[in-house]
Amino acid sequence: MQQNLTLSNGGEVRAGQYNRIVVFGDAVLDDGAAFDLMDVHGSVAAHNVRGGVLYVDGGMMQVTGSLRVQTLGGNGDVDVTGAVRVGRMQFTGVMQTDRAVRVIDSLDLSGILRNGQRIDADSVRMDGFMEVADLHAVHAVSIRPLETMMLRWNCFRQYDHGSTADSISCMDLDAKDLACPLIRANTVTLRGASYAQDVHCAKTLSLDRSSVALQVTGNCERIRLDG
Secondary structure: OOEEEEEEOEEEEOOEEEEEEEEOOEEEEOOOEEEEEEEEOOEEEEOOEEEEEEEEEEEEEEEOOOEEEEEEEEEEEEEEOOOEEEEEEEEEEEEEEOOOEEEEEEEEEEEEEEEOOEEEEEEEEEEEEEEEEEEEEOOEEEEEOOOOHHHHOHHHHHHOOOEEEEEEEOOEEEEEOEEEEEEEEEEEEEEOOOEEEEEEEEEEEEEOOOOEEEEEEOOOEEEEOOO
């Protein structure tokens, strides 16, 4: 039988089936706990996380094993040592993952994304900056730095960086302030002092005056963007 659980001052989420879990304060999630919905307002430490919707509301998730949920949303900090598999991700904040990330649908993140292995998704939209190894998307990848006056404040300085990736493979790439040694896509658009060493594109390569594609292969049309 499923149950609801609210931890007002932290504590332990014991093994069991939960409809909804709400966490305030510092809590520990047992391996055998599964949920339809978990709201994290505080800090949750776990080894493995399994569930439906994981919503971080200004809190923190620290996972030493793997994370497998249908939806990851909200805002805050998520740190996962193991593999990540989610149906859909729409998150604001800092997400750091050490192993492979698989998103069945769209990966939409505003803030910081760090990953040491491989990210697979249907589509990717990044507002902020990423430091990743290999990024693969079935459809489009969009990468944009945060552009806000708040970047002048010290607490937001960590977001004021360009994005880096060892390789990107997708259908359509539109990126600003990106450094990437290897890009494979049908269409590639690079702006804002982006740099690519090797670009394999089939249709179009569009560059503004501040961006560079050092080596280009494929029968693609080259377009110079204004600005």
